Amino acid sequence: MTNRFKAIAVLLAASLASAASLGAAAGDEGVFSEEQAKAGELGYASQCAACHGAKLLGPNAPALIGSDVMQTFDTVAGLYNYIAVAMPPQAPGRLDEEQYLEIVAFILKENGARAGTVPLRLDQARMRQLSLAVITHPEAGTTPDDTAPSATPQEEVPQAYTWGKKLPSVN
């Protein structure tokens, strides 16, 4: 992960206080195993890289790395449930459940999530609780630091009118 992404992560986590407690705990523990992510790297290379790119940055299909990408998929369930139905286009929904879990583990790792000792399992209730924004930046949950210097002036990036405001939530 680049320093710039780390800096973004710090700022990001500070603004996601509501999700931080669960996510920090999850990030500390790790939600997938190292072996799973290693297997996922091979699975990604054979099934995904042709379009999503060797570095998961596209451009022939959307990037799978980035804090905005993680925030958009929202939870591990959001990421898994998309991929396991729609991907890869040459065999949509036709990989083994285990292989989808491995590829998700690899994507999480490439986004900065820490491996733990327990593999990711297909447990929808648990996966819905795992915030991608937080688990992919585990250091932020434990040491939020608003004053960390940013490698690029992220503060100049315009934000949504509602950014920073507390919005209604069903959770």
Place this chain on the structure above:
Amino acid sequence: MPQPFRRALPLLAICLSISGIPASAQGEERDYAPVTDELIANPPAGEWPSWRRTLDNQGYSPLDRIDAQTVGKLQLAWAWPMADVGMQETAPLMHDGILFLQTNNNIVQALDARTGDLIWEYRPALAKIPAEWAYQPYQARRQKNSIALYEDAVVLTTVDARIVVLDAKSGKVLRETQVLDTNKGYSYTVGPLVVEGKIISAISGCSIPGTAGGCYIMAHDFRTLKELWRVNTLDDPANPKVGESWGEVPPGNRWGGTPWATGSYDPRTKLTFWGTGGPGPYAELIRGSGDGDVLYTNSTLAIDTETGKIKWYYQHLPRDNWDLDSPFERVLVDIQDKGKTRHLLISVAGKNGIFFALDRDSGKYLWSKDTVFQNSVTKIDPDGTVHVNEELILKALGQEVTICSSISGGKLWQAGAYSPQTGQFYVPLTEACNAVSATQTKFTAGGTVGSMKFGPRVLPEGISDAGLVEAIKIGTRKDENAGWKVRQRAIPTSSLLTTGGGLVIGGDAGRYAKAWDQKTGEVLWQQRLNAPIGGSPMTYELDGEQYLVIPTGYSASAGSIASAFPEMPLPSGTGNSIFVFKLPRQ
């Protein structure tokens, strides 16, 4: 101008000066008849000089040698691999025996239209952006759908937000201008139209954070490349309704309104017609715009090309909450009604697939009809007021609703075609839904402002065929009994072409190029090729022979809903190519 970009410019200029590479023997230059305003307005029957052949965007060729009786005899004349990979949405043009082919990253090739021999190739040096701005290059690769021919030049708009004018005979750069700052996120993804000395273009990238508050349709002088006027689709001080429609949201927090398809032009009124995409962020919960209509998103804008003033606008989908862009081709059709000529603008304007007929002089709504299954709009009043489905408007983070059509359509960039022979408009469509929920997302440079989680595309309940080609009878009133629908498993993935031979030609994700009977929808010919049929099929005639060009290649549309037709797996190779067919010599 940011420093890195300023530093890159001199290098860029050097590269550009050497980028036109003549491929013809001994570098000989052939004769080339200039493309005049008269030719663009009324092209010779055998030519295809503009994106949809004519500036009314009809996508119709009067050529009739290939017809219901002969289409089954088509043979491959030649084929050609495109110069780059990536989403394939090309729209070849043909003038004076040269086929002009633009592919991703603004590579333009001039080919001998008879033989497929390369005459010249232009490869631009494009400005670099940081790799982690990943959404920007992905987005900018979309819809490289057209270039324009004018006088002795090829006019192209680039992924790094420049207008470049090439010598049509050599591919050498004649002049260029940096229109907007690509480091903010701006890119051109659709080609310009050139009329009466004005290059009319529309920028993309308006859903990238750095472009906040400005999304433009612009005119530049063809000779000097000086800007003549611009229309901002997100802000209009001359119309207080625009500001009101965004509620408390100031221009600096508005995104979207992207004109994703090349506009049409009516020389009678000198009006140009452009469609716009939806607002960003996608959900009003995140956008902060309350129940406002967020003008001029999802609208048709009629702009006076002389002054740059908006003459009228019509909003096809107010208060969009689901990323159901409405920017697709605006088609101009004149019909006779009770002894009078009526000047219509017709369009399946947006992803939700609703067809609209408007009076193009006044913007007055005439009628509309659903095509694919959709649940975003509940009612359209006789005065054209569109009512959205408020039950599907997201009220809270974590709430999920299923919206039909999906983010991938319904309708997408693949253009429909009108036939004056039948008075019908033929449209390629997809039956699909997806779950959506709003996310509170911090924007990053080069990222997206969507702030929405999408589920995978799924078929609507009770529908097993994702693909639909629909023929819609055009008139001043809806005729429920006219037209036809042809359904199939694989979705159509190319624009359609109508011909004087009574055919509708296009193709699908299952790699079949097809010709349908305009009157009945019967499939008269099909040919399986190497990859999903893509881009815009076109036709031309030389030496008494009619050629049919079918582009193929990587299709993001197909990939988005491949799970609906798993029995026809998509190729993992890209295969971007054109296949050129003609009839055997008699």
